Amino acid sequence: MFSKLALRNVRRSLKDYAVYFLTLTFGVCLFYVFSALDGQSVMTFLAGKDNPNVESIFTLVGVFSGFVAVVLAGLILYANQFLMKRRKRELGTYYLLGMPAGQVARMLVEETLVIGLAALVSGVALGILGSWALDKLTVAMFLATPPEVFTFQISWAAAGKTALYFGAIFLVVMAFTGLSVSRAKVIDLVRGERKNEEVAQRPLGVSAALFLLGCALLGAAYAILLIRGLLRIDPLWFGMLALGSAGTFLIFRSLSGFLLRLTKGHAGYYKGLNMFVLRQWSGKVHTNCVSNTLICLLLLLAIGVTACSVGLNDTITTAVTDQAPYDLTxxxxxxxxxxxxxxxxxxxxxxxxxxxxxxxxxxxxxVYYNDPSVTGISERDAYAVMGLTAYNQLMANRGLPGLEALAAPVRAPQAVVNGPAASGIAVAPDEMLAQLRPRRQMVNITYRGDKTAADDAVRTAMAVPGFNDGLDLQGNFKLDNYYDLMGAKILVLYIGLYLGLVFLLTAAAVLALQQLSLAADNVRRYQLLEKLGAPERMRRGAVVSQVALAFLLPLVLGVVHAVVGMTAANQVIAELGKVDTVRSSLLTAGFLLLIYGGYFLATCLGAWRAVKSGGGREE
Structure with missing residues (x-):
């Protein structure tokens, strides 16, 4: 009997609380996708090339997976708490009908088990699809390797790991659910509506002062970050974080009184249901300012980490050509x-x-040994020197501009050989070379036709006994540099996307669940508005406005934080090469629109459905 009732409740819960179920499913999907990295064809390929970044990727993803599991566990517990609060009246009815507390707890545990299994199965299935898409995206980066080299495989080990982690999480959820219900009082369940917080009205001057103080703290945090840089971590760096967090909190704390008092004197305050919406928003002032601060910081991390990882990813890509302009040196x-x-x-x-x-x-x-007494350049700035004519010929072959006649040596503005050794070569007037001692011979080779086949043939030839004829020869292959840089590129991209998506999912899900819970609490107020003659269109607009206010306020300040943070991060990235801020911003905006915007739409639909149905559950 109880199992049938649990299954029936699950069916209705999945329909009424789609945001909750989708959050669980997406969390499982995300965890599986990044747990399956060790089985991806690209990772297997790079591991076969003895790429040092592969082990770093696995290690870091493993560390972050533990962190992500904790974050998702907290998110799931929060979502389950929302679900229980939403069903207080229903549970109280069970008690009034004579159902023992143990049986109610058992029914809820069975519901949690069914929902967890459904989310796990659908999440792993979606994760397999996501893993395939990520694998194809990564394969597309390997322009130097034929796509047919890579084959996608399902990682059953990752599926098992995901089931183990989320199984443990759902066991904790079931334990909390059973414990909280068994200890609940009937009167608290039946009268489970939340009330607005009693908050004394502050004078407008106090709210304005708090707002200005918050802006001043944020300005100080921004100045410290932009002047000192992102990587200088010391006590002042942590002070900067504290100032930014405190400033964010004060801004949201002041808005509760600041916004309401300002709009009261405006004609738009009395238009439609604007007065009702603002009153409802300010009625949760303490909850709003704390949650908005946390959500704003999560959005800062989501936007900043994602954008910076994409920007650094593009910068690393350009470094392939810069560090290895030839197929072989x-x-x-x-x-x-x-x-x-x-x-x-x-x-x-x-x-x-x-x-x-x-x-x-x-x-x-x-190239020649650098003699500072001849060249005037210290050995610390240039370990070797090459002639102007030779340098201009190399640049002409690559279609790049050369140098004009030189009176003294200069640092070579372009790489002349493969690898970081090129950065220590200076260009000198040809007549100066007679005073310098030859250091080494560098032979730059560009392949004809199939680069991969030519590279394999060259490696085979260089492995032939006696190839070097007693000379000390060393081959610096572009593909080796390419694979090393691709390993670093994938490391940055994977970790950035992993953390960015988790932070974004957490922020959006918490906001969605919070607003759905608030909509359920406001059912009687919306019923009263209907009785007073407010048409459905106006009530629906009030629901959308209330949700939009909750989603937009932390987003706006989060974007401002992210712009400042990305400016500081780009200063670091620019040291590696050119930063494509437009592309990284557009891709980040796409993720933000897809996930955050999707949760906003789902929340609007769910909140209106809860209000329109009167808070009841369909049979």
Whole structure:
């Protein structure tokens, strides 16, 4: 009997509380997607290339998964608490009909179990689809590798891990549910409506002073961040966080009286149901200012982490070409540290590789030891020097501008070989080279045709015994640099998206559940408005306005925080290369519109449904 009643209640709950169920499902989906990274084809491919970032990705995702599990557990407990408060009158009715507390608790535990299993199954199924989409997105980044190399596989280990984590979470939820219901009093359940908080009206001057103080604290926090930078972590850095949090709280605290007192003198205050909406919003002043502060900070983290990870991701992509402009650079260190030029193309031919067929262009460059007494540049700024004519020829072959006639050496504005060694090379007038000692030979090679096939053929040739003919040769491959940078790129992107989506989901879900709960509490007030003659269109507009006010206020201030934070973060990212702020902002706005906007629409529909149905549950 109780099982049938539990199943019947679940069916109605899924219909009435779609936001709750979708939050559970999306949480499971997100957890599975990032738990399944170790089975992704891209991760397997990079691990086979001995990429050092792969292990870092797995380690960090594992650490963050524990953090995310705690966040989602708190979110689920909060959502379940909302569900229980919404059903207080129903549970009180069960008690009045003579159902023992233990049986009521058992029924709710069974409901939680069924909902948890349904969310787990649907979440894992959606997670498999999301994992496939993420895998395809990652594969699309590997422009140097044929897509057919990668094959998607379902990670049953991740499914098991997800079931284990969320199984434990739902056990805790069931325990809390049973305990809270068994201890509840019938009078509290039957009279479970929440009342507005009794808040003394503050003078407008006090509210304005709190608002200005909040703005001043935020201004001080912004100044500390922008002047000192994001990465200088010391006591003042934590002070900056405290100032920002306190300023955010004071702004929301002041708005409860500030906004209401200002609008009272405006004609729009008495238009439609605006007075009712503002009164309802200010009636939860203490709850609003605390929750709005937390949600605003969550949105700051969501927007900032997502945008910065995408921006840094694009910057890392440009670094591939900057650090490795050639398919291969062969460094010839000579014999026993003595400089000796080599016919590198001839060595490849002797090893069975046809240079004319495999190589499109071969550029031979000699670099010299930097003698500060000759060049005027310290060895700390440049370890080697190359001639102006050689540098301009390299740039011309790449379609880049060269340098004009030089009177003294200058740092090379463009990379001349693969790898970070290029950053320590200076360009000197050709006539100065006669006074310098040759250091090493650098041979830049550009492949012809299929880059991957050519790279494999070159590696095979260089592994042939006797290839180097006793010379100390080293190959710096573009693909090696590319895979290393791609590992860092994926690390940044995955961690950023993981945390950003979790923070965004948490903020949106908490707001949605809060507003749905508030709508259920306001059912009698909306019924009274209907009796007083307020048409359905006006009541629906009041519901939407109340939800919009709750969603927009923390979002606006969160965006302001994020803009300042991203400005400081971009100053750090710009040291690595060009920052594409437009693309990162657009992608972040897309996520924000999809998740935050989707929750807003779902909340409006759910809140209006609760108000229109009178707070009852359909049979």
């Amino acid at each position: 062969v460094l010839n260190y000579g014999r026993e540290s003595a400089y000796e030029e080599a016919d590198v193309a001839g060595l490849f031919r002797s090893a069975g590789l046809d240079p004319e067929e495999t190589f499109e262009r071969v550029e031979d460059v000699t």
